[in-house]
Amino acid sequence: MGQSLELNRRAFLKSAGVTAVLGAVGAKPALAIETTGAPSVLLYPAHDFDERFNRVGTDCSRWDGPIATYGEDIEVAMGIADMDFRTAPCVTRALAERCAHENWGYLRRPESFLQAIVDWNKRRYDLDVDPSTVVVNAGVHEGIIAALHTFAPPGSRVLMTTPTYNGFYSDLRFTRTVTDDSLMRLVDGRYSIDFEDFERRARRANVFILCNPQNPTGNVWSAEDMTRLGEICLEHRVVMLVDEIHCDFIRGDEKYIPFASLPNTQIVDNSITFKSASKSFSLSGIKVAWYFSSNRDYLERVRAHTRTGVNTLGVVATQAALTEGDEWLDELGVYLDGNHAFAEAYIKEHMPLVKYAKAQGTYLAWLDVSEVVETIGAERTATEESASSGTDVTPESIVQRWFAENARVYVNPGSSYGTGGADHMRMNLATTRALVERALENMASALAKA
Ligand SMILES: Cc1ncc(COP(=O)(O)O)c(C=O)c1O
Structure with missing residues (x-):
């Protein structure tokens, strides 16, 4: 960055109430900033996210x-x-070690992989996941498509609060199901769920796809909102598919509450959660994801529609991220x-x-x-x-x-x-x-x- 650009940047940051924290003389500018009223302060980070990675x-x-x-x-x-x-150094290290073993035959997925998923959820979100309820596959899309095949026959309605992730629409096209968009209310730039509209649509839908945090609006849903959605879905026999792929990115004071941690076990039993480390560690090309549910009947039915293999390098990278990437x-x-x-x-x-x-x-x-x-x-x-x-x-x-x-x-x-x-x-x-x-x-x- 040229000197004048750096000075302009500093002037702008200052006027915006944001202070750049510079590293030692001669070092690259440090990564972290302090924002007025915001919590982000990290003076000497170990990883250089300012590195231009072409x-x-x-x-x-x-x-x-x-x-x-x-x-x-x-x-x-x-x-x-x-x-x-x-990517995180632990991921590169694990991949390099595995690549040194020059054989790529079938993988027997290690039990420690499921344990890494379980431990991650416990350590970071205090969520207890029973490893026997986790199904590993090659992507959140694959899991959602398997669940749609299970619960939403072609022509049936799939409820979504919108705007929502565009990829869900391609999953619906793939399963020949029909979207039922419940438009969210937009007040002062913040989206909220129109529960009246949602309930009206829930009466005729088979499945609801909840996205938390919501792509693209960035909403992080509260326990109250999710409980209300869960109650409506339970009442109208709508199966909840809960996509929490973005859950590791939560701003400042906000809190991600896993749907599966809600105290009402009936609404949790009416749901399947879909996750992956692919957003958190940018492993989307590595094709590993998983879903879990406390409802064994749901799980077995979706599993019956899941014929997937997982990629050796994907398992190695994901396990390294979940065990050493905090x-x-x-x-x-x-x-x-x-x-x-x-x-x-x-x-x-x-x-x-x-x-x-x-x-x-x-x-x-x-x-x-x-x-x-x-x-x-x-x-x-x-x-x-x-x-x-x-x-x-x-x-x-x-x-x-x-x-x-x-x-x-x-x-x-x-x-x-x-x-x-x-x-x-x-x-x-x-x-x-x-x-x-x-x-x-x-x-x-x-x-x-x-
Ligand atoms: C909300 C959401 N779900 C699922 C996906 C895709 O997941 P996967 O690559 O594991 O199929 C994305 C990717 O952008 C996403 O934003």
């Missing part, structure tokens, strides 16, 4: 996908939900808190056309771009392009293209996240602070000229 040209979805669409000009890719950081993940959480604080402050000060209420969880920022849509005439362009192409072009996909071409930044269009996603874009902040800053600067200066 992923371009490795066939990674995050960078090589947008570059394939928009060309080499893309300077910051902030789309798909994985992270740019070098410190890395804790430091990363602080760093990502800083990214959120930085983005919130920067947007407030420099991007009057964009609104962002800081997420309670995940490393995703859900931006309200309604004024950008208006300013660049995205609605009209989308209508024209829909008519000429015969496909459904949304204003948000026009905004995506506009930012790619004018700011060289790739973000995801809100319209792909179901009902209520219009007028929003999702921005993935799991990258270096410098790249977050670069993306926001590029976007701010493009918008200033719009």
Whole structure:
């Protein structure tokens, strides 16, 4: 970072109520920041999340996908939900050790792997998981699809509170089930569940997919909210599929409460929880996940739809992360808190056309771009392009293209996240602070000229 950019950065951080904590003279700027009123303080972290780790040209979805669409000009890719950081050292070490043994025959999954999952949940969330109720597979999608095949015959309705993760819609298409979107209420930038609407829809749905923390809005659901959802689902015989893949990223004072830890055992028995270390340690290419349920009947029925093998390296990497990765993940959480604080402050000060209420969880920022849509005439362009192409072009996909071409930044269009996603874009902040800053600067200066 050049000196003037560093000075500007410091001036901005100061005016935003954020203080950079610098390392020793001659060292790289330290990672952590102090935010006024926010808890993120980490003076001497062991891991360097400021390291620029170039992923371009490795066939990674995050960078090589947008570059394939928009060309080499893309300077910051902030789309798909994985992270740019070098992985935790314990993961690399374990993989290197296993690679030194040059044989790749079938794996007999060690009992210690299930124990690592159980211990992680106990240690970090005080959740007791019975290892005999854990089913390991190759991805949260696979588990959700198996559960949909079990509980939701083709044509039946699957309830979701929206906006929600776009991948659920592809799971529904795959299982030929039908979405029933319960639009969340948006008050002062914060989403809440419309329980009346939810209950009306629950009467006719087979399954509800709860996402906690919610991708893309960043909501972390309270025990009260989850209990109420659970009671409604129980009453109307709706099976709950609880996706907690983002649970290791919770901002500051917020608290993640595993659904399976709720005191009402009846509603817990009506649920299956889906998890993975793939978000927490950016192991999404390594294809290991698991689900569990206290309801053995549910478990056996879903297991009957699960024919999956797991990958040796995936098990090795995941086990290393779950047994030795706590410190890395804790430091990363602080760093990502800083990214959120930085983005919130920067947007407030420099991007009057964009609104962002800081997420309670995940490393995703859900931006309200309604004024950008208006300013660049995205609605009209989308209508024209829909008519000429015969496909459904949304204003948000026009905004995506506009930012790619004018700011060289790739973000995801809100319209792909179901009902209520219009007028929003999702921005993935799991990258270096410098790249977050670069993306926001590029976007701010493009918008200033719009
Ligand atoms: C909420 C949520 N569930 C599931 C997935 C995908 O999980 P997997 O790669 O294990 O199938 C993602 C990926 O972004 C996600 O955000």
